[in-house]
Amino acid sequence: MISIYPTIYHxxxxxxxxxxxxxCQLWTxxxxxxxxxxxxxxxxSLGESLRxxxxxxxxxxxxxxxxxxxxxxxxxxQGLCKVVLELGEGGLCDTCHxxxxxxxxxxxxxxxxxxxxxxxxxxxxxxxxxxxxVIFTIEDDDGEFSSNERLGIHNVFELLAFDIDSARFxxxxxxxxxxxxxxxxxxxxxxxxxxxxxxxxxxxxxxxDKLIASVQTYISTHDMGLFNKVFQYILYRQIDMLADYSLxxxxxxxxxxxEYILMTSATDGLALKQIAKWSQQIEYDEDxxxxxxxxxxx
Numbered sequence: 001m002i003s004i005y006p007t008i009y010h011x012x013x014x015x016x017x018x019x020x021x022x023x024c025q026l027w028t029x030x031x032x033x034x035x036x037x038x039x040x041x042x043x044x045s046l047g048e049s050l051r052x053x054x055x056x057x058x059x060x061x062x063x064x065x066x067x068x069x070x071x072x073x074x075x076x077x078q079g080l081c082k083v084v085l086e087l088g089e090g091g092l093c094d095t096c097h098x099x100x101x102x103x104x105x106x107x108x109x110x111x112x113x114x115x116x117x118x119x120x121x122x123x124x125x126x127x128x129x130x131x132x133x134v135i136f137t138i139e140d141d142d143g144e145f146s147s148n149e150r151l152g153i154h155n156v157f158e159l160l161a162f163d164i165d166s167a168r169f170x171x172x173x174x175x176x177x178x179x180x181x182x183x184x185x186x187x188x189x190x191x192x193x194x195x196x197x198x199x200x201x202x203x204x205x206x207x208x209d210k211l212i213a214s215v216q217t218y219i220s221t222h223d224m225g226l227f228n229k230v231f232q233y234i235l236y237r238q239i240d241m242l243a244d245y246s247l248x249x250x251x252x253x254x255x256x257x258x259e260y261i262l263m264t265s266a267t268d269g270l271a272l273k274q275i276a277k278w279s280q281q282i283e284y285d286e287d288x289x290x291x292x293x294x295x296x297x298x
Contacts, residue, residue, distance in 0.1 A: 002140040003110040004156055006233065008124035009101075010137070012114045017079040021119050021276060023099060024072035024081070026193060027284075029063040035093040036061035046086050049074060067194075104240040109159060111239060116230070116279035122272045125229055132225030134232040153232040160239065168251065171231035171258050173224065175215040177208050180263070183256050186295060190288040193281045204263055211263060218266035230275055231258045237283065241293060249296035256292075257282065 031039065031054065039050040039061070053073045055064045065072060074082045083091045090097075100115035114121040125134075136151040153169045184205045192198045204211055234254040241250060261278050265271040282288050 001108055001110055002138065002145075002159070003112060004151070004159075005112045005137045005139070006114075006236070007135045007137060007150075008121065008127075009112055009114055011124060012101075012120060015120045016081075019079070019119050021273070022071070022075070022079060023118055024075055025070045026065055026280070027063075028065070029093070029095050031061040031063065031093040031095070033060065039093075046082060049082065102237070104237075106160060106240055106243075111156075111236065113233075113237060115237075115283065116233065117276050117284050119272070119276055122275045125233065125275075126226050126272060129223070129225065132223075132228040134229050134236065136236075153236060156236060156239070160242075162242075162247070164247070169232055169235065171224070171228045171255070173215070173219050173227070173262055174259065175212045175219075177212060179259075180208055180211060181205070183259060186256070186292070187260060190282065190291060191285060193285065197277075197281050200264060200268070204267065211267065214266040215263060218262070222265075222271075226271060227258050227262055230261065231255065234258070234283075238289075238293075241289075245293045245297045249293050252296040253289075253292055 036054070039047070039054060041047075042050060053063055055062050063072060063074075072081075076082055076085070081092075081096075083096075100118035100121055102113050102115055104111040114124075116122055116125070133152055136153075136156060137147070138145045138149055138151055139147070154164065154166050157164055184201055188198075188201050188205075231254050234257050235250060238250050238253060257278060261271070261274050264274040264277070268274065282292070
């Protein structure tokens with residue numbers, strides 16, 4: 001097995017109560033069967049709190065957060081998880097324990113990472129201002145690769161036998177009226193995670209000329225290095241989808257994602273927040289990913 005890691009994977013650490021946009025909200029979290037059995041039989045106040053928070057149906061046990069209850073009820077007043085405080089991280093269900101880490105497998109290649117929906121992940125990606133490229137490390141069972149070896153995104157694709165012009169891995173902004181109109185119409189067809197997403201698209205669509213002017217000003221006053229790294233990271237996250245979709249579809253998916261993040265950063269500010277928001281809305285909804293890739297693969 002050959003394992004690939006973006007360098008930010010090795011330094012990732014949950015910010016817990018310091019996180020301004022906790023991941024413990026707005027999700028439906030499936031609880032693995034082993035942990036569910038433990039939660040259902042646990043005694044004491046924590047056990048009671050867990051059972052009150054769990055929804056059980058024909059498909060199993062879940063934590064379900066809604067508009068009325070957007071935050072996980074197991075967070076205390078300081079924003080810390082009661083399960084972790086009392087049981088340690090080993091007391092978490094598999095989903096909560098692993099998030100935002102992800103693992104994808106293509107034959108003997110394991111692609112590891114931390115999702116951009118997480119505030120800490122995005123901050124780590126932005127931290128290295130000396131490079132506008134995502135850097136990866138590689139590990140393998142046979143010791144063929146040195147632990148000091150570093151890869152770029154093009155090297156990762158080469159490991160999968162994709163010989164692609166390196167220029168395809170570089171993001172170039174494209175503020176264009178027709179392009180922006182079509183992109184916003186497409187994103188308007190995605191299933192919204194909340195009303196704020198729909199409102200944001202409507203506001204952006206209201207005056208395309210004004211939007212383009214804002215983006216052009218933003219480009220002239222900000223380093224695009226972070227956006228290039230986000231572009232490469234999104235490509236990396238979707239490599240496994242090449243089994244079902246074309247390279248052009250994956251490339252368009254990543255390009256449109258970063259263009260949308262650029263729009264929202266130019267108009268709403270706080271690029272790091274906009275990256276996480278996009279990821280929560282698109283990357284973490286498999287139906288939205290599929291909807292977009294099917295559109296690009298037409």
